[in-house]
Amino acid sequence: MRDAKCYIVCYPNSKIPVGEKWDAHALSAAEIDQRRANNPAINVGLLLGPVSGLIDVECDGEEATAAYTKLLGSILTPSWQSTRGRHYLYQYDERLAGLANAVHYEGLEFRVGNGKATQSICPPSVVDGVSREWIVSLDQCEPVPLPESIIQALLTLPSVAKRTRKSRAATTEARKAKVHKLLNYCRRVGLSVAGDREDPDWGVFIDLFPCPFKGPGHEEGGNPAILIHPDGGHSFHCFHAKCIDKKWTDIEKVFGPLCPTITVNTDLDRAVAQSIQALQEDCNTYQHGVLVEVAHDAPKPKLCLHDNGSPKLRPIPIPTLAVRLSSCAKYQKWNDKKQKHIDCLPPENVVNAVLATTQYSGIPVVTGVVSSPILRSDGTIATERGYDVLTGLYLDTDGTYPAMMQPHDAVNLLVDLLVDFPFATPAHRSGWCAALVSLLARAAFAGAAPFFLFDANTSRIGKGLLTDMLTMISEGRRTSRYSASKDGNEMRKAITSVAIGGVPYLLFDNIKGKFGGATLENAMTACRWTDRILGGNRQIDLPLNLVWLGTANNATLTTDMIGRTCHVRLDTDCERPDLRSGFKYPDLIGHVKDHRRELAIAALSIPAGYIKVGRPEVKLSAWGGFESWSDLVRKSLVWAGLPDPDARETLAEQADDDTAVLRQLMNGWAELGCPTTVGRAIELVDEGSATTLKVLLTEFPGPRSQVLGNLLRDHRGRVLDGQKLERTNSKTPRWQLVTITKESAA
Numbered sequence: 210m211r212d213a214k215c216y217i218v219c220y221p222n223s224k225i226p227v228g229e230k231w232d233a234h235a236l237s238a239a240e241i242d243q244r245r246a247n248n249p250a251i252n253v254g255l256l257l258g259p260v261s262g263l264i265d266v267e268c269d270g271e272e273a274t275a276a277y278t279k280l281l282g283s284i285l286t287p288s289w290q291s292t293r294g295r296h297y298l299y300q301y302d303e304r305l306a307g308l309a310n311a312v313h314y315e316g317l318e319f320r321v322g323n324g325k326a327t328q329s330i331c332p333p334s335v336v337d338g339v340s341r342e343w344i345v346s347l348d349q350c351e352p353v354p355l356p357e358s359i360i361q362a363l364l365t366l367p368s369v370a371k372r373t374r375k376s377r378a379a380t381t382e383a384r385k386a387k388v389h390k391l392l393n394y395c396r397r398v399g400l401s402v403a404g405d406r407e408d409p410d411w412g413v414f415i416d417l418f419p420c421p422f423k424g425p426g427h428e429e430g431g432n433p434a435i436l437i438h439p440d441g442g443h444s445f446h447c448f449h450a451k452c453i454d455k456k457w458t459d460i461e462k463v464f465g466p467l468c469p470t471i472t473v474n475t476d477l478d479r480a481v482a483q484s485i486q487a488l489q490e491d492c493n494t495y496q497h498g499v500l501v502e503v504a505h506d507a508p509k510p511k512l513c514l515h516d517n518g519s520p521k522l523r524p525i526p527i528p529t530l531a532v533r534l535s536s537c538a539k540y541q542k543w544n545d546k547k548q549k550h551i552d553c554l555p556p557e558n559v560v561n562a563v564l565a566t567t568q569y570s571g572i573p574v575v576t577g578v579v580s581s582p583i584l585r586s587d588g589t590i591a592t593e594r595g596y597d598v599l600t601g602l603y604l605d606t607d608g609t610y611p612a613m614m615q616p617h618d619a620v621n622l623l624v625d626l627l628v629d630f631p632f633a634t635p636a637h638r639s640g641w642c643a644a645l646v647s648l649l650a651r652a653a654f655a656g657a658a659p660f661f662l663f664d665a666n667t668s669r670i671g672k673g674l675l676t677d678m679l680t681m682i683s684e685g686r687r688t689s690r691y692s693a694s695k696d697g698n699e700m701r702k703a704i705t706s707v708a709i710g711g712v713p714y715l716l717f718d719n720i721k722g723k724f725g726g727a728t729l730e731n732a733m734t735a736c737r738w739t740d741r742i743l744g745g746n747r748q749i750d751l752p753l754n755l756v757w758l759g760t761a762n763n764a765t766l767t768t769d770m771i772g773r774t775c776h777v778r779l780d781t782d783c784e785r786p787d788l789r790s791g792f793k794y795p796d797l798i799g800h801v802k803d804h805r806r807e808l809a810i811a812a813l814s815i816p817a818g819y820i821k822v823g824r825p826e827v828k829l830s831a832w833g834g835f836e837s838w839s840d841l842v843r844k845s846l847v848w849a850g851l852p853d854p855d856a857r858e859t860l861a862e863q864a865d866d867d868t869a870v871l872r873q874l875m876n877g878w879a880e881l882g883c884p885t886t887v888g889r890a891i892e893l894v895d896e897g898s899a900t901t902l903k904v905l906l907t908e909f910p911g912p913r914s915q916v917l918g919n920l921l922r923d924h925r926g927r928v929l930d931g932q933k934l935e936r937t938n939s940k941t942p943r944w945q946l947v948t949i950t951k952e953s954a955a
Contacts, residue, residue: 469539488534495573581685667762
């Protein structure tokens with residue numbers, strides 16, 4: 210074994226290997242002896258698994274020792290004594306390659322070393338002041354094979370018995386918070402961080418360079434690091450001989466405590482400023498008009514089939530803020546009786562003042578929460594979970610995403626999902642693609658995104674499925690739906706709630722009657738939203754970067770909503786569309802869920818590819834109020850080979866009852882043949898020579914002369930089919946139908 214490269218260098222008084230990819234730098238016995246001659250304090254480990262050909266059988270405790278004696282006690286093989294029990298080395302057997310890193314059998318732990326690099330501390334090493342001592346050394350005998358009966362027993366273990374360290378090594382939110390806190394501490398006190406890395410077995414390393422305790426005679430190498438353990442604790446480790454006994458407390462003695470001390474007295478301004486500075490250490494405190502946190506639903510029960518709700522921003526309540534402050538800082542107040550400062554909780558007046566202030570210097574601004582990769586305005590893609598400092602978005606992503614695609618491949622992949630939907634025109638199909646790209650690329654364009662209306666000529670045709678596909682790709686869950694209220698006050702409250710939550714979209718489901726109104730129309734083209742927080746008197750002013758969605762059957766929109774709407778129309782001659790069959794993807798949502806990462810990257814590849822080639826010119830009609838969206842989303846879709854998703858002209862004809870009224874009004878006036886007063890028009894209706902106007906007036910309650918006058922006034926000067934209604938300038942105003950010429954249009 211002396212020539213085999215199976216020895217690992219570990220930190221003094223520690224089980225932790227030195228350096229990244231330490232398993233690729235194993236040493237021979239002679240090489241490890243040389244390293245220990247230079248630094249006797251280092252610990253030594255043995256690499257386990259198929260590379261070294263070694264298995265470590267651990268006997269922790271009296272029961273395990275008894276089990277080993279019963280099963281393997283008569284076999285002579287290298288062994289040593291550790292703090293909790295004995296370790297025995299055996300030869301690796303290739304038949305065990307399907308097992309986990311470590312398996313348990315009869316109270317013994319067989320450290321097989323499959324998959325992730327694994328090592329065991331061996332003599333001569335010291336951990337927690339206890340030396341490892343050889344019982345039978347590697348110089349005395351070679352490791353022997355495991356008995357065939359033991360191998361067969363290991364191979365037949367049920368999966369529940371094949372326990373690994375994965376659960377113990379899983380990164381938790383608490384440990385992420387500790388990493389964030391320690392990195393901020395290093396930045397605050399001036400410790401140079403060379404980088405941070407994660408090892409599933411040991412935790413997260415924050416590598417420091419140079420060593421904080423470097424001094425005369427202190428060698429250059431050494432791999433000093435702060436280690437955040439899987440259980441959330443942290444410690445300092447250094448390879449330098451002069452730092453063998455250094456601990457985290459020595460760091461704090463030199464550089465100050467991890468949590469600053471805030472003395473509470475009559476100087477409230479100072480206490481509030483220090484408290485806000487301390488909050489920078491908390492990784493889930495952001496500002497979004499007010500102090501907010503990213504809130505998630507509790508994990509689902511194992512067999513629960515319902516989706517969790519979307520992650521969202523939540524204003525931090527006073528009690529929660531008090532907890533945050535107490536974890537980020539140590540508060541003290543003067544005690545007259547003891548004549549010294551004593552620890553205390555954050556005072557109520559400090560907590561209230563922190564919550565009420567409008568200046569949160571150093572606390573990151575969060576603009577929203579998304580559950581998918583995003584496109585930045587520079588064409589780069591962000592996929593890593595957590596806060597994206599470039600856009601201010603919090604990415605609640607999971608898993609690994611594939612590489613970017615060629616735009617035509619991306620288009621084919623998306624269009625393939627839509628083969629069984631009866632879109633009225635190819636432009637309406639492009640509208641769905643535009644909605645998906647808008648959701649994923651919202652951070653890449655300024656200004657507003659239009660309202661995406663999923664409309665159909667009948668129910669049960671697939672409008673809800675189309676919207677569920679959008680959010681399944683972008684969020685991994687079905688769509689959250691709101692009822693559209695005609696009450697402007699209720700609509701305002703809904704928009705405010707969604708704006709504070711920082712969610713990426715707002716969907717109005719099953720719209721009935723005429724849709725629009727001043728509150729909604731203003732919000733859809735606004736870049737910011739100002740309102741009072743529900744249940745309080747505080748005003749907020751937030752960016753409004755929603756993607757607006759809606760579903761309806763034969764929707765009726767206000768005039769101003771038409772120009773704000775990207776229409777996605779389904780049209781079928783099928784009497785019972787819910788009974789259709791023979792679909793390419795019978796479980797379409799299941800298919801989308803299984804391929805959501807690939808589909809998300811496909812949608813992002815279209816605008817990203819367009820940006821990458823320099824945004825070549827694409828000739829399209831203007832879309833007022835949504836220029837930035839049109840310049841990126843709409844143009845990139847056309848550039849990639851899809852039709853222009855602009856269907857406003859047909860939408861105006863199909864969905865706007867004001868247009869229908871104006872057409873009837875114009876046709877009725879054309880029947881009159883000459884400029885006419887409102888009174889004379891009513892007389893002609895009574896005489897039976899103005900049948901079109903007669904039919905029109907029956908649709909509106911109230912005195913006919915008043916109704917007709919209001920209709921003419923409301924539609925005055927509006928152009929339709931090259932004509933408009935205007936009033937003459939004579940003493941007795943008459944209404945006439947005017948044809949628009951090229952000269953007058955100019």
